[in-house]
Amino acid sequence: MASREFLKILSSARLGDVLAQQKLAEAYMTGAFKTPIQPGNALIWLEKSYFSIKNQTLDDQHSITYEISELFTQVANIPLVETFNSPAFGFGWTLFWQLAEKTVQDQSSLAAKWQLANLLINPIYQETQSQLVDWINKSTTVPALEQIVNLDFADLQKLARDYLQELSEIDSPLTVSAKELLIKLQPKNEALSSLWNAWLDKQDEEALVQAAERGLTIAKLTLGLRLAQLDGSDTKSNASLKKAAHWLELAAKDGDRDAWYVLGEIYRRPQFSGYNAAESDRCFDRAADLGHAEAQLRKGANLWRKREKSEEKVRGLQASYWVWQAHQQGVVEAKELLSKILESCPNIKSNEWFELAQYAEHAINHHAEHKLDEDWLLLCHRIVIANQFNFSKAELLLCDVGQLQHEHCVVVDIRWELPKILPRLIQIETIQQRRALLAAGKAFAGSDLEIEGNLRQRRYRFDRVTNWLIATFSKGSKNQADAELA
Known part of the structure; x- marks a missing residue:
């Protein structure tokens, strides 16, 4: 139903x-x-x-x-x-x-x-x-x-x-x-299929090597993994790791993300003669770009550790994106790190703007009936978003609505007016949050950038709009508004 x-x-x-x-x-x-x-x-x-x-x-x-x-x-x-x-x-x-x-x-x-x-x-x-x-x-x-x-x-x-x-x-x-x-x-290659099946059915090492030499990507990866055997110990010899790196590099060139990830592990091994931390990071980054969940977590964690040296406009934004990607793929460890980078506020009923946001949403849905001016309508959208993400009053009035939404989070940056207030990263967790952002984005996209005025004008308008919302919807209309917004 x-x-x-x-x-x-x-x-x-x-x-x-x-x-x-x-x-x-x-x-x-x-x-x-x-x-x-x-x-x-x-x-x-x-x-x-x-x-x-x-x-x-x-x-x-x-x-x-x-x-x-x-x-x-x-x-x-x-x-x-x-x-x-x-x-x-x-x-x-x-x-x-x-x-x-x-x-x-x-x-x-x-x-x-x-x-x-x-x-x-x-x-x-x-x-x-x-x-x-x-x-x-x-x-x-x-x-x-x-x-x-x-x-x-x-x-x-x-x-x-x-x-x-x-x-x-x-x-x-x-x-x-x-x-x-x-x-x-790719055209079916009966010889390759036969060699690969011989490996799968009989664990024929010679067949695996031949399949890899003839260019079968999965055979290159399998051979590289067998030679590497990264089980947490440091007993693997340099010669074996060099052979593993050779086959994994060939598989990586074919676009295999697992090969890139294991290459990153090999370049971190102290007994590997080609030890190179920078190259290791490059391999992990490439694996992350191709969708490897563990590599995405490592890339995110690495960016988070280096955030103080980063030149990005909002520190932690790139890190949060990669950790979020890993979290979306079910990496358990990503959840804890994500909670350190992004704020969470899925329960809008506990926010200070909750009641006012209900009135504002009712006003938006019936703006023609109430003959709301455009600047009042935009402020109503600000109140709804402020409730969804638990903004402060300054953030409510000053945030650039068109620049708030990123794929995984909201970036609240009002340093253009208040330089001492640091940006906040807030996770987008509910469908209601995305809808509020979409509706507000459409409203602001078609508006005059100067219509909201400066901070003093916005504060004055906020007082007038909130008084009107409370007077209009807190009595009589409250039950109706609640029912429509349930």
Whole structure:
């Protein structure tokens, strides 16, 4: 049975509320509100949101451009292959090609290239690919991009393979997946398969060496690991470690993250003649970049130890990112270190702004009814965010809302006005926190930067707005507001 919150969002989405349509799509992608994960339905609602934004008046082109950019980022993360039978597939197909062919490469463009490559050339989707050929031949909605309009399916597959090769050669979260698919697409080598199977079935050492010499990445890694045998002891000889490093370096050049990590361990061994702490760190960093969880923790911990010497604008931000990545992959030790770097405030009911934030959110949802001026509306968004992340009053009034959100945390830096107040890093832990940031980001993106004024003006406005919120919603409307925000 659908939750009350889901039904409320669904109702608003059906009435054309752009933010509600995007929230609904997010629910279908993540399973929020106990919603079944259905990428096809997510794409349908993002298509509706796209046309809702496009149909807005052109008075504020900057705001529309920002909203569409945010929507493209959301669309690019949808697994296109799972939406093939969706009514919105034509919209997704067109949009993914547009994103892939963007002049400026960003995360949405790279994600689109991966989704197209995965759909068009991944051998596990051969049945869908054959159906896609028929769809392209029959459909009248094939994208009219100059780059692909005259291409047949084989040419599209070649273009998708070029995308895959490009992704495998750059550093991005998709690099590992791209390399794995490229390996899967390599022609089958019966001799290599036979040698590898001989190792798996019979533990034939000679077969393992031959497979490694013939270029099989997993054989290079396996041979390097066997020669290294890093079990915590220091008894391994230098000669054996040099041989291990040789094979691991070959596997690492193929993009194997485990090989990079073990190389980092070897370069730290005191009995290894090539001992080099700087090279060890470089190998760990490379493994972390490729998604190795333990390497991500080590990289984060190393950055945290050296934070005082770091030249980054907000100390600890890079360290927190890598430790958070390790924590996301289930590394137990990362949780304790993350708690030292990032503040946590998931329980908004214990914050001093809780009651006022409820009134502010009610005012935002009914701003047309109350005829709120833009500067008052922006302050209401500030109050909601302040409650979600337990800001001080100074942080509430002065934070740069457009620069708050990072992938894993909020950075509160008000030194531009109060130099002695150090920045704070606060972990983003709930869906409500992300929604508040998204809504505020959209509101501030389309506003005049000068409308909020200086600190004195903001304090004066804060007093007026809070008095109005309390007077308007604390009596009579309080129960209604609580019910809507539950």
